[in-house]
Amino acid sequence: MTEVAVPAVPRYLAQETPWRKADSLLSSAVTLVGLVGVGIAWVGVSGEADFDNQQSWLMVAIGAGVILGLGMSWWLLVGFREVRRAQREFVADLRLTRKLLPTTGEPALSRAARPAAVAPAHSDDLVTGERMTLVHRSTCPMVAGKPIVNLDRAQAAARRLDECKVCLQ
Numbered sequence: 001m002t003e004v005a006v007p008a009v010p011r012y013l014a015q016e017t018p019w020r021k022a023d024s025l026l027s028s029a030v031t032l033v034g035l036v037g038v039g040i041a042w043v044g045v046s047g048e049a050d051f052d053n054q055q056s057w058l059m060v061a062i063g064a065g066v067i068l069g070l071g072m073s074w075w076l077l078v079g080f081r082e083v084r085r086a087q088r089e090f091v092a093d094l095r096l097t098r099k100l101l102p103t104t105g106e107p108a109l110s111r112a113a114r115p116a117a118v119a120p121a122h123s124d125d126l127v128t129g130e131r132m133t134l135v136h137r138s139t140c141p142m143v144a145g146k147p148i149v150n151l152d153r154a155q156a157a158a159r160r161l162d163e164c165k166v167c168l169q
């Protein structure tokens with residue numbers, strides 16, 4: 001078994017969360033402004049016994065609630081958008097790996113940034129890792145970025161490794 005080059009890690013595996021720092025900071029800041037506004041309105045209205053005087057505080061609370069909702073909605077929107085983008089990239093990688101599904105013509109979003117994932121010359125190479133229980137193709141997204149070694153089918157059988165359900169079945 002020889003050590004093979006570690007392929008570039010796709011963004012969907014390299015990122016810990018779907019949110020970039022700027023997205024998290026912006027949505028947190030907007031949500032915090034809304035929360036503070038609701039708190040101010042709560043304190044303000046608690047000192048007013050007259051309903052007519054409470055109405056302006058109610059308006060402040062409604063406005064702050066809208067800001068609060070915008071902050072949380074932005075956070076969810078960014079999260080869902082990034083997860084969907086990662087799903088599309090993963091499917092694109094799967095198509096390249098298996099060459100079974102017909103491509104629909106849309107370009108893999110980060111194909112240019114990840115030439116290692118598009119290495120057809122080695123797509124049939126079998127690999128596994130030190131503590132892995134499965135054997136994969138070298139182009140399988142499940143082994144991207146992990147330390148892997150080449151092996152053949154006899155070696156895989158001798159080590160009782162099952163075939164990866166993503167890239168080999």
Ligand SMILES: [Zn+2]
Pocket residue numbers: 135136137140141142143164165166167168
């Ligand atoms: Zn695999």
